Amino acid sequence: MSFETFGLDPRVNVGVRAAGYEQPTPIQEQTIAEAMTGRHVLGLAQTGTGKTAAFVLPILHRLLEGQGPLGQRHHGRGTKRKTRALVVAPTRELAEQINDEFRTLGQATGLRSATVYGGVGFQPQIEALRGRADIIVACPGRLIDHMERGNADLTNVEVLVLDEADHMFDMGFLPPVRRILKAVPDDAQRLLFSATMPQEVAHLAEEILTDPLRVEISRKAPAETIDHALVAVDEKAKTALLLHLLRTQDHRSTLVFTRTKHRAKKLARVLDEANVFVAELQGNLSQRRRQEALDGFKDGTYHVLVATDIAARGIDVARVSHVINFDFPDTPEAYTHRIGRTGRAQRSGKALTFVTENDFGNVLQLERQLNMRVTRERVDGFAGPDEALERLGPGHAAGRSAQGRSRRGGRPGGRSGGSRGASRGPAREGGREGGAREGGAREGSPRAGDRQPAHDGGRPSARAGGDRPNGGRSGNRRRRPSRPRPAGERD
Template identity: 55%
Template sequence: MNFDQLNLDPRLMEGVRSAGYATPTPIQAAAIPPALAGNDLIGTAQTGTGKTAAFVLPILQRLLSGPRRRTRALIVTPTRELAEQINATIRALGSASGVRSATIYGGVPMPPQERALRDGVEILVACPGRLLDHIDQGNARLDGIEVLVLDEADRMFDMGFLPAVRRILKQVPAKRQTMLFSATFPPEIEQLAAQALRNPQRVAVGLTQPAATVTHALYPVPQHLKTGLTLELLKHTDTRSVLIFTRTRHRASRLARQLERSGYRVTSLHSDRTQNQRQAALDGFRNGTYQVMVATDIAARGIDVASISHVINYDIPDTADAYIHRIGRTGRAEREGDAFTLVTPEDDATVKMIERAVGQRIPRETIAGFDYSAPVPENTQFAGRSQQPRGQAGGRGGSQQRRPSR
């Protein structure tokens, strides 16, 4: 299939070509035709597969006819980064359409959002909490919504947004097209789908599997040597675009400072940063101003940077789904990528869970010359799980043999 076969409006085809799209990805090929037909849809796909365009193009096609300057499509998403990413896709694909869109999320002043709502937009991309604020203050009306998209529904559940989403559902017309996208379907999401959708078609691509273009490796290490091993990994790695995940925002900030002192151009992304700081961090990471970004899981589904070559899990994620979403930041659009995870002996159960989910044993690696037996410095505390040094970490010896020079 190619995009010409989808019978899209010529104005959208202009946007498709300008955005560099060649042929639809599997999720786009599966989801766009039923969405164009107006069917309710449940979509599941691994991250980095082009899911956003799978619902944006049908929305734009629908909005090219009918009234303008009235909000006719609502996309609800859990984080401000995802909201901006979706809005960027709308503007790229709809560049020749004249369709207007706006983002609504917290952490920034309300007046500019109020002006955008007052001036009129056809597509609203919103985080649940701030959208409800605008509804309560009379700034936003959803009675004209024709298409509703619930994106990253499982993430909204994880973040406690389902009650807010249910409130939003009461504000939109019962007669509408609804599309729900979720990487996983816990019972709560199945219940939400049953409430929000009518006779939905289901499309699923690459369920709970990382991209085949990503190479995995585990690096056993005592907790107190994680920062030292991270620095050693970076010495052996092409550091043009490296994303490092930590468990907490405090550790993200501390690790970023330590890497910066070691000479790397580093930024961080976590919930303590303002929206302007977060956007500046993302922009600088995209354009190469920063070689390394240290982030919490807020970035696991909110970064759309095609050129990330390496993901390093400074802290192993708690679930297999989180692991897959983290490493999905590299190996995007069929590019090659590497995912390195630092693991302590206390992580054994989590490692086994992840290996079962990805269907393979992940190789254990060590770096030649690194002192894995160095003791904990006196009067030094490190955050994270309590861990006493266990001596030499296990795994295959040798230096990095698989590290591509990209």
């Protein structure tokens, strides 16, 4: 099956070809044609299944063809645009990723999209909401701010998408989402996507969707292009082990996950002092610094990005060579989401997880739910206690790991693992973008060894200033200038 069979508007197909999409993924194959007719959709799918294009393409087609339930509302030349499609996402990074998809796939359509989220200025967003964008991709907190100030008119919305609804629930966003829903016309098409289905999200779906198409894409096993390994290590030796690996192996683009924001900040500081080109990505950073870190990691300015689970949502970097779980993930879902950042588009990747004695039960649970045994590796000089090694099984030289089952994939760079289940991930940070949390716990509480640094120290998030002395694999390299992006309209 090809994208031509959907009968998309020719201007949309220009973007499909430009993106290099050839065959649709399962969720795209099952969703696009029905969504083009205006049918409501309930999609159960993980990040990396191609779900973003599954709703972006029908939205572009419907806005061009004027097939929305609200009739012919397309703007004329020189007139102000109206918000005709609204996508609500839980994080800034995911909102940017979705907007990038609209820009790529809609490059020949003449339609304009813009992002609305916290941590950046209001004015560009006000201009977008008041007539410079047809499509708005928004985080709930900032959109509510604009609604309260009279900046957002949602009465012309023809298509509404709620993406990653389970994570919006985790972050305490369902109350503001319900307020947004009330501002959208009752006859607007509605699509809801979620990796899991907590009871609250199921109730929301029942309330807002009418005779929906239900699409369920199960991704219990990670991609086969990823080698997995566990390394037993004492808690106090984790940082030394990480530095050893970065210096002795080719970790050209490494994503390191920690459990808490404070842990990410502290670890990034230590790596920076060890002459590693490193940036951090965690919820306490401003949007400018988050974007600088992401841009630098993508273009190779930074070899290592230290991130938390929440801040990393929406990261779309095609060439991540390694994922290192510095702290063991809280759930199998978190594991598959983390390691799905590598091994994309048929490229090989390595996922390495540090395991302490406190993680034994989690290892067994992970292997049971993924139905796979993960390779155990020993690193000379860094083995954990004998008991830990015995519980984890015999060590092996670095090599092939247990593999997930084969998976089908249609879009380049779009495959990542993920498992569905009723268990919820870790607590979500920041209930409002760039502000205080709305009705939820703070991100991860520190565990043993996660002591919070005594002070901020005023260090920038993206670290790598000036020339580096020879040290490890960082070598001598100058930092490139940062390029913070505006967050308003993106034509």
